[in-house]
Amino acid sequence: MMSQCFIAASVFLMLGVKTATAQFAVIAHKEVPADTLTQAQILDLYCADIKIWNNKVPVVCFDLKLQSDSRDAFYKLLGKTPSRMKSLWLKKLLMGEGEPPAALSSEEEMVKKVASTRGAIGFVSAAKATREVKVIFVVAKKEK
DSSP states (O other): OHHHHHHHHHHHHHHHSOOOEEEEEEEEOTTOSOSOOOHHHHHHHHTTSOOBOTTSOBOEEEEESSOOHHHHHHHHHHTOOHHHHHHHHHHHHHTTSOOOOEEESOHHHHHHHHHHSTTEEEEEEGGGOOTTSEEEEEEEEEOO
């Protein structure tokens, strides 16, 4: 009986401490000529410093409108806040150097848009990535 109480208490304590990880994935259209990207390359793509893929197809970045764990983790990966990225995109727009990424309302819409848009790149929870897109970067994020 004592060992059952000890096991139950141990399980309870383990469940009380959040050690699970939530993952997000950077996804791309299947024809994008990269199988993996570095953190620096993803930042360059989202800052419009890289505008064309190696296969001469224009880069099309997508963002999420709403705050989510995936969006927070993605911006953390970039090392930028959403407001800092918005100001960078506004500067590029005013200088005629590009447009900010289209903001989509859901991760499901993100997967559909990336899958149907040549040269597209976006991000979703890893569990939402389907075979319709190419996963080119995965990040595990510890929950608080």
